[in-house]
Amino acid sequence: MIADLTHIDTWLFDLDNTLYPAESGFMGEIERRMTAYVQKVTGLERDDAYRLQKKYLADYGLTLGGLVEHHGVDPADFHTIFHDMSLEALAHDPELVAAIERLPGRRLIFTNADAFHAERVLERLGLTHLFDDIFDIGSADYVPKPARATFEKISADHAFDPAAAAFFEDSERNLAPAAELGMTTILVGPHAKASTAPFVRYKTPHLAPFLAQARLKEAA
Structure with missing residues (x-):
C-alpha cells in the first residue's frame, strides 16, 4: 500500500534500528555494552545483569531509567560507553538519502540516545545534512519514549501540529x-508487518522504498 502522507510537514525519525537496518547487528553491540555497564554498577554476573537490564527496559522504557532510579547512575556517564563504538557495521544508503531528501518540511531525529551518539551515526550514514535538529534523551530531560510527556515536549519545543507529523520507529510501543496525539505512525523493521496494534498506521520492513513511494505534499 502506497502511503498517503500529503498532510505531513514534520517528519520524526527514531535513530537506532530505524535509519539503518536491524540486520546490521549494530544494536547488538549497544546491548552488550549496556549489559557490561549493569555488571559494573551492580556486581552481578553477566546473565543476571542482562535480565536486570531487560527488566529496567520494560519498566522504564530505557535501561538508564532503572539505573538512575535504583543505582544513582549519572546519565552523562552512562552514555559515554557508546561514544567510541565502531561504526563499521553501518553503511551509507544512497536510496535512503534520496528518499529522505524528497520529504517536504522539517525533519527531526527523535531518539532515546544522546546527541553525541546520534551525530556520529548520522554522519556515518551520510544523513546529517538532511535533519534540522536532534531531540535526544537530554532534550527530553531524560524521560524516554514512550512517555507521553516526551512526545508533548518535542511537539511544544519544535512548535508543530502532531496531526501534521509522521513518526517512524522500530519499537511498536513507542x-x-x-x-x-494524532501523529501518523509508521512501524519500521523486519517484524513490522506482523504487528496488529491499532495505533500503527503503516508498516514497512524497509524505510527507503516506503518513503520513495509515499504520496507527499506538493511543494509550495
Missing part, C-alpha cells in the same frame, strides 16, 4: 503515544 508509537502508541504518538498516535494518541
Whole structure:
C-alpha cells in the first residue's frame, strides 16, 4: 500500500534500528555494552545483569531509567560507553538519502540516545545534512519514549501540529503515544508487518522504498 502522507510537514525519525537496518547487528553491540555497564554498577554476573537490564527496559522504557532510579547512575556517564563504538557495521544508503531528501518540511531525529551518539551515526550514514535538529534523551530531560510527556515536549519545543507529523520507529510501543496525539505512525523493521496494534498506521520492513513511494505534499 502506497502511503498517503500529503498532510505531513514534520517528519520524526527514531535513530537506532530505524535509519539503518536491524540486520546490521549494530544494536547488538549497544546491548552488550549496556549489559557490561549493569555488571559494573551492580556486581552481578553477566546473565543476571542482562535480565536486570531487560527488566529496567520494560519498566522504564530505557535501561538508564532503572539505573538512575535504583543505582544513582549519572546519565552523562552512562552514555559515554557508546561514544567510541565502531561504526563499521553501518553503511551509507544512497536510496535512503534520496528518499529522505524528497520529504517536504522539517525533519527531526527523535531518539532515546544522546546527541553525541546520534551525530556520529548520522554522519556515518551520510544523513546529517538532511535533519534540522536532534531531540535526544537530554532534550527530553531524560524521560524516554514512550512517555507521553516526551512526545508533548518535542511537539511544544519544535512548535508543530502532531496531526501534521509522521513518526517512524522500530519499537511498536513507542508509537502508541504518538498516535494518541494524532501523529501518523509508521512501524519500521523486519517484524513490522506482523504487528496488529491499532495505533500503527503503516508498516514497512524497509524505510527507503516506503518513503520513495509515499504520496507527499506538493511543494509550495
